[in-house]
Amino acid sequence: MRIVRIFFLSLVVLVATFSAMAQPMQGIKWNKQGTGYFAVESGEIVYNDLNSIQKKTIVTKAQLTPTGTTKQLSIRNFFFSEDAKKLLIYTNSKKVWRYDTRGDYWVLDIATSTLKQLGKGKPESSLMFAKFSPNSLKVAYVSEYNIYSEDLSTGKIEQLSFGGSRKKINGTFDWAYEEEFFCRDGFRWSPDSKQIAYWQMDAKITREHLMINNTDSIYPFAVPVEYPVAGEAPSPFKIGVVALNNPTITKWMQIPTDPILQSYVPRMEWAANSTQLVVQHLNRKQNESEILLCDVVTTKTNPIYHESDQAWIDILALWDEKYSYGGWDWIENGNAFLWASEKDGWRHLYRISRDGKSQTLITNGKYDVMQISAIDEKNGYLYFEASPDNATQKYLYRTKLDGTGTAMRVTPANQPGTHSYTLSPNAIFAKHSFTNYYTPNISEWVKLNTHQPIDGDKVNKAIQVSDKSKINLEFFTITTSEGVTMDAWMSKPANFNPAKKYPVLFYVYTEPWGQNVKDEYGVGNDYLFRGDLAQEGYFYISIDNRGTPVPKGRAWRKSIYKNIGQVNIRDQALAAKEILKWPYIDSSRIAVWGWSGGGSATQNLLFQYPEIYKTGVAVAGVANQLTYDNLYQERYMGLPQEDKSGFIKGSPITYAKNLKGNLLLIHGTGDDNVHYSNMEMLVNELVKYGKQFQMMSYPNRTHSISEGPGTFNHLSQLYTDYIRKNCPGGAK
Secondary structure (H helix, E strand, O other), rough: HHHHHHHHHHHHHHEEOOOOOOOOOOOOEEEEOOEEEEEEEEEEEEEEEEOOOOEEEEOOOOEEEEEEEEOOOOOOOEEEEEOOEEEEEEEEEEEEEOOOEEEEEEEEEOOOOOOEEEEOOOOOOOOOOOOEEOOOOOEEEOOOOEEEEEEEEOEEEEEEOOOOOEEEEEEEEHHHHHHHHHOOEEEEOOOOOOOEEEEEOOOOOEEEEEEOOOOOOOOEEEEEEEEEEOOOOOOOEEEEEEEEEOOOOOOOOOOOOOOOOOOEEEEEOOOOEEEEEEEEEEOOOOOEEEEEHHHOOOOOOEEEEEEEEEEEEEHHHHHOHHHOOOOEEEEEOOOOEEEEEOOOOOEEEEEEEOOOOOEOOOOOOOOOOOOOEEEEEOOOOEEEEEEEOOOOOOEEEEOOOOOOOOOOOOOOOOOOOOEEEEEEEHOEEEEEEEEEOOOOHHHEEEOOOOOHHHHOOHHHHHHHHHHHHHHHOOOEEEOOOOEEEEEEEEEOOOOOOOOOOOOEEEOOOOOOOOOOOOOOOOOOOOOOOOOOOOOOOOOEEEEOOOOOOOOHEEEEEEEEOOOOOOOOHHHHHHHHHHOOOOOOEEEEEEEEEEEEHHHHHHHHHHHHHHOOOOOEEEEEOOHHHHEEHHHHHHHHHHOOOOOHHHHHHOOHHHHHOOOEEEEEEEOOOOOOOOHHHHHHHHHHHHHHHOOOHHHHEEEEOOOOOOOOHHHHHHHHHHHHHHHHHOOOOOOO
């Protein structure tokens, strides 16, 4: 108690908050000056001062133990109020689809050590995205599809949205928005603490996909998921604002939409004031983006910026994951903001004036911005991650916010590999993480202006003791007969003898969602194989084809538009043909495997190029593109009602009759992402043409096939045995 009270006066100045934006589920909790951070250590919350490298306990275990119990709260996350007098604690969390976004919340009064649970009377673990109001007097949260605010002094709970249900979703999202736009927290406090803006999703027109649970009761039962497949309209949205002094009335913003095709709003925030919202509005095809300013009094909207692309437009969270938690990069006291665009062929950042009339390119050059790291407006710099010369790596750069000058590399030149940074406010300190294929991941704290470590020169020391000669991995490029040059890595068989012939196991993903070829430690390990591929005499190879989200410019990434299952598959096959020319490759022992999009690619490679690929293991693959969700599939393929031919040409099921080799299909029957129907549709087609294959269904497992005791070990052994049997390793 004494430590807490002594430190409390300075705590008010130190705490940084997240109350006005979406709730981040994890991450560093910086102080406002950027000179230290808060963390959970040994069940307590401590403050780490980066100037002195000293720690101070802020919240003790005793303070985290509710009255009348002996068990302290297990902290999943925590948030300080703006005045630093209270602490919001998230605990007892449960999954909603992929992430544990619902649970219980408690508020700790730091000065009095009073601990109080929020949402009394609500079901256990039903609260979502609780956030302090900016004035620190209230907390708002979602429970059972409705939004509530709770007064912290009186405990009074006020309902702010009504009629919420699985079909009418307030303050959070349906399956498609969560999966494909990363939207989860669907409400925002106004800066003046008097209003809340929120999304409402109307899922009543969205058809349900029924998953059958055969294992949790004697009688099977259906598990419905509102899941719009390609060609189906998305759930209509509304953006509303409710005033806390009039909670029964929501004002709905007048955002235009196509009444038939519908449209999307993946981003919404308060527009640096309490009178306007800023919204990103995408058309159904996701190739036109409009930024709107919405007047919360009149509800009228004013478009200030428009952009179109012949393929699609990536929203920020698709390439910079921290924006999954919301946020809008305002500068110049709200008179301008940062915006990303690929309109010059590269992903660059622009400064857009609030009225949209002025646009200034900030990042210049033939490179892609890979992540926005920090905006140091005080000193006039933008920090970002990029890799102009090697798409398998990543470094920190900075450039002037006014667009003058060129990008300067901050990362030291003697550290080749993949770097990630978490910068403090005002860009004073940073947590610097580093890895490359021969150096395990290592983190250190650095003073950013000099990049000097303050807690030991950990990265340089790790590089000094690393020995790349002990790592059986090589990066290389391969150029196909069509002139496409791709990055790749491979591990060679142990005791490799170039006079003999060896099998190849390819690991694939190939679609716009994932990059395999990264200069990171462990990248060439097959986590599913129960053994050592090199010791058993395999080449293990992965290649990033056109269409993968690597920093090689817009043309590289978007060449796959309307051609998933064609361009990516042909690139992989033609690269494999070049590898087959190596004299030590055994063309009779060529295997391929992948998961999700990689499962789809595995199927397509076996079916479309049976002369190359003799064995395949396809896990949770999309066999028929028309079964996958509209938001993903239409973004990259267009609308099937306008042109279905690409969906058909790119689907493995179209070519199943060509199977000649060995195929193992693996799928979870409870997969809410790539539904089990894909497996059964493909099975029917293979049976129709008399094709022999093997399959394994994991009852009631999701897309990760991770639930239930023994599941991973079983899956791993199944995969390993199949590869060993049908594509045996070793030299011949």
